[in-house]
Amino acid sequence: MKRRFFLTSSTTALISAAALPSGLWAQTTETGLPSGKTSFHPDYVETIAELAYFWGYPMVNMINRSMSLGSAPAPGTLGGVFPVSSPNRIGMLTDYIDPGQRSVACPNQDVVYGLGFQFLDQSPVVVQVPDFGDRFYVYAIYNHRTTQVGQVGAPYNTKPGMYLMVGPDCEGEIPEGMAGLIRWDTNLTMMIPRIFLNDTDEDRAAVQPLVNQVMVYPLQEYTGKMQTTDWTKAPDFPGDDSSGGETKWVMPETFFDQLPDVLDRVPALPGEEGLYAQFHALLEAAENDPEIKQAMINTVARVDAETIPDFLQWRYNGKPAGNNWNRSLNNAEWGLDYYNRVSTSRSNMFDNRPNETQYFYTDVDVDGEPLDGTTT
Known part of the structure; x- marks a missing residue:
């Protein structure tokens, strides 16, 4: 179902558009499709289960991160060290990221980070880009496949202003006063602003007014003016595990319960139609035969323990x-x-x-x- 967003007569430049895959499943007929009613050989079940795990691991990872880091009661921090947000918003740090955090491996050490998950089937969102002057910054925005889409930041000479970000099912014109449109090919997206910060007290003071203007919020809260948040006063929520390695985001025991959601939410790229058909057939077989499902779980549990x-x-x-x-x-x-x-x-x-x-x-x-x- 198409979602309509706010209509005006305004026109503006397109900042980026994720090209939607064309012809998905359109060239496929019912003849020759794999069936979950097939009497599959155990080795075939293991092979397709392994492939599904390698293919789907990043997208299940995205779902589970969004349900944790993107579903806080409000934008803020987790354990005082990592930015989190409520849906369709963003949380910002005000200084370098703490090395004690365990939510993301290998962060940069010379930027102020932010993080937020957008659920664009719920609502389009407004993305605010302050005037950073000659300060380096980039808003890395990822689709559900963890592919970076869009061009927002100093490398792209992005104009300051407010941008409308929409999912694949939205249509219409953008509101007056916006600088551009960002269209995504999946409804689940994730945004990580990175803003350069010199390790001096003077630069920490200078960057704060800019960081306070980095905001994401649902379209219905758009006023036509840049909004601000004092991120030094953002709430902190308990829960970050700073005692070991990175948080485990994908569980082999529940992977095949989540894979149907991935297949439904992430459209196949051109050339992936056959892969999707194999996964659907395997899931159908698992639904009909508990022994097949257990064999699939055992297979990916081994992959998770030995290869991942x-x-x-x-x-x-x-x-x-x-x-x-x-x-x-x-x-x-x-x-x-x-x-x-x-x-x-x-x-x-x-x-x-x-x-x-x-x-x-x-x-x-x-x-x-x-x-x-x-x-x-």
Whole structure:
């Protein structure tokens, strides 16, 4: 069902538009589709279950993060160290991120972070971009596939102002006074502003008025004027686990209960129709036969225990760059690169796209010896 948003006679520049996949399922007929009523060989069940886990891991990850980090009572912080938000809003820090947080691995250490999840099937949202002057900033915005879409930030010479962000099912014209439109191809999105901060008291004071204007809110709260929030007074909520590694966001025991939601909410890219058909058939078979479902769970539990942890080793992320270093590949522009998408989803989810950031990784020195912090 199409959702209408506020109509005016205004016209404005399009800041970005995520191209919607065309012909999804349109060329597929009922003849030749895989069926969940098939008597599947156990090895085939395991193979498709493994593929589903590698393919769907990042998108289930997104759902579970959105239900935790994006569903707080109000925008604020988690355990005093990590930004969280209520739906269709954003939470902002006011200083560098605390290394004690465990919600996201490998954050930058020279920026002020924000974070918010948008549920665009609930409402379009307004995204405020202050006038940052010559200060570097970027709003990294990700669709449900964890692909970065849109061009908001200093690298794109984005004009200050208020932008309307809508999902794939919205139509109409944008309200008067807005600077542009951001259209997404999935309803679940996630935004992470990064605003450069010098490690000085003077720059901390200078950045605060800008940070206070970084806001996201539902369209019905749009007034035509920039709104502000004093983020130093944002509420703090308990719950961040700062005692170990990154929070575990994907559970093999419930993965196949969540996969149908992913298939419904994330349209297949061109060329993925057959993959979706295989997953649907496997889920149908699991619904009809508890033993098949248990075999699927056992398979992905093994993958989660034996393979997924290896993605914390940088040699399994990107491509070799020489001297035992690797560099990112297709970061945040995944397309059909399921391998690097899932490895990054485990190691350092929410990369910036290549024209914004190039990532170089290593766990060892030039001789292959593990880096342990004892030498410099």
